Amino acid sequence: MSNQSVIPPWEELLEKSKNKTNVKWEIRAGQTPSNVAISSYFNCHSYEGKPQVLLYRDTNAWCPFCERVWLALEEKQIPFEVELIDLRNKPKWYTDLVPTGLVPAVKIDGELVYESKSILLSLEENFTKHGLLPEDKQEKEIALEMIEACEKGNFSRAGYQFLLGKPLNSTIEDLSEKELIAELQENFETQLNQLEKALEKYPSDYFMRDFGLVDIMYIPSIERLAANLPTFRGYHLLGNEKYPLLNRWLKAMNKRPNYQRIKSDARTHNLVMKNVFKLEPLSQELQVMEDEQENNSQQDRLEAAAKLSDNHENVVQDILKNSGIKSWITDENLEQVEEYINLYMRFLANQLLQNYPIPLADEQLMKNNEIAVIGAVSLSYIRNRVCVPRDLTAGAASQFKEAIDKILKCLYSSAF
Numbered sequence: 035m036s037n038q039s040v041i042p043p044w045e046e047l048l049e050k051s052k053n054k055t056n057v058k059w060e061i062r063a064g065q066t067p068s069n070v071a072i073s074s075y076f077n078c079h080s081y082e083g084k085p086q087v088l089l090y091r092d093t094n095a096w097c098p099f100c101e102r103v104w105l106a107l108e109e110k111q112i113p114f115e116v117e118l119i120d121l122r123n124k125p126k127w128y129t130d131l132v133p134t135g136l137v138p139a140v141k142i143d144g145e146l147v148y149e150s151k152s153i154l155l156s157l158e159e160n161f162t163k164h165g166l167l168p169e170d171k172q173e174k175e176i177a178l179e180m181i182e183a184c185e186k187g188n189f190s191r192a193g194y195q196f197l198l199g200k201p202l203n204s205t206i207e208d209l210s211e212k213e214l215i216a217e218l219q220e221n222f223e224t225q226l227n228q229l230e231k232a233l234e235k236y237p238s239d240y241f242m243r244d245f246g247l248v249d250i251m252y253i254p255s256i257e258r259l260a261a262n263l264p265t266f267r268g269y270h271l272l273g274n275e276k277y278p279l280l281n282r283w284l285k286a287m288n289k290r291p292n293y294q295r296i297k298s299d300a301r302t303h304n305l306v307m308k309n310v311f312k313l314e315p316l317s318q319e320l321q322v323m324e325d326e327q328e329n330n331s332q333q334d335r336l337e338a339a340a341k342l343s344d345n346h347e348n349v350v351q352d353i354l355k356n357s358g359i360k361s362w363i364t365d366e367n368l369e370q371v372e373e374y375i376n377l378y379m380r381f382l383a384n385q386l387l388q389n390y391p392i393p394l395a396d397e398q399l400m401k402n403n404e405i406a407v408i409g410a411v412s413l414s415y416i417r418n419r420v421c422v423p424r425d426l427t428a429g430a431a432s433q434f435k436e437a438i439d440k441i442l443k444c445l446y447s448s449a450f
């Protein structure tokens with residue numbers, strides 16, 4: 035094939051992108067997910083021996099409680115290993131180990147700690163560097179009270195009751211659906227007002243004088259509600275003028291590189307709600323308002339290019355197996371189709387790397403209908419499949435989708 039001149043081989047794509055990206059991951063051949071993020075501590079420090087911390091978290095990285103611990107570990111620059119637990123099929127050794135059977139759990143120097151709040155406090159105790167609690171005694175007391183209040187769950191309970199449109203524990207009888215939603219909205223707004231008041235206390239963007247555990251406790255539920263409420267309830271937290279300090283806080287959180295690295299995106303949160311929790315979106319358009327990504331598009335593109343290059347074998351097999359392509363090809367042309375999928379993935383990795391205004395590929399790839407249809411299906415499939423931050427960080431995923439859209443646009447205008 036003559037495309038070699040236009041699209042570099044995988045080795046070159048990987049070399050060009052991997053060395054320049056700040057994100058590190060581990061490839062897990064034959065497993066799901068096929069790549070997993072590793073402690074960013076390893077990016078900047080050489081480390082010998084076993085890290086002191088082992089984090090048990092959910093396979094998909096959807097768990098809000100795991101997100102707390104993951105963020106704290108990154109903010110405190112603690113090197114850690116990760117063991118993924120499949121929540122739909124929890125291994126017996128895990129339920130034997132952890133009394134609640136829930137994630138997250140950690141081992142710190144071999145000692146088990148579980149429950150996200152206890153883990154956060156235990157990390158503070160064991161790793162004093164990059165402290166996440168105020169040094170001042172009185173302020174520390176206030177922070178601990180706020181952590182307790184968050185742990186009690188009144189805020190997230192009110193948010194999820196409003197999102198789901200039903201009280202979780204009690205029943206409010208004799209109300210029409212409209213009245214019930216109005217009541218649940220009022221409950222939630224009472225909680226939001228309390229957060230707004232709490233954010234007023236210190237002259238900073240955060241709950242306390244500096245970023246810390248209180249912010250870490252709250253961010254996973256607020257991140258999810260900010261994504262889900264517009265889509266499933268038509269209610270916006272982002273940009274809501276009633277909550278300027280909460281919006282300022284979210285902006286400040288989004289500026290933190292460690293948070294950018296571990297957060298999910300609105301699209302993934304909405305897909306989880308729709309597909310796993312079977313919530314009906316208000317419109318076909320799932321994503322109503324995307325939260326802010328810190329603009330670091332070159333780094334994000336490099337991450338996406340590098341992960342795709344490193345993981346291309348798994349990606350190609352995933353497309354072949356799950357995109358539907360297999361149902362309309364024969365055994366005789368399987369190898370050829372696999373080669374084309376591979377080529378389109380290289381085309382995508384190269385586009386991410388080069389950021390061409392008009393994606394550059396061999397004529398055959400763009401203009402031959404039979405070949406282009408393989409590209410269109412493959413690209414559309416992985417565009418919709420990407421799960422944040424399981425497969426890519428939020429910023430990298432948005433660059434990934436942007437590059438795919440550019441290629442698809444060219445494919446449709448030249449081939450079909």
Ligand SMILES: N[C@@H](CCC(=O)N[C@@H](CS)C(=O)NCC(=O)O)C(=O)O
Nearest residue numbers: 097098099121136137138149150151
């Ligand atoms: N209070 C716990 C809650 C942890 C939790 O509910 N984890 C969920 C995942 S989001 C879980 O492990 N679910 C599995 C199950 O219920 O069996 C904490 O803060 O760590």
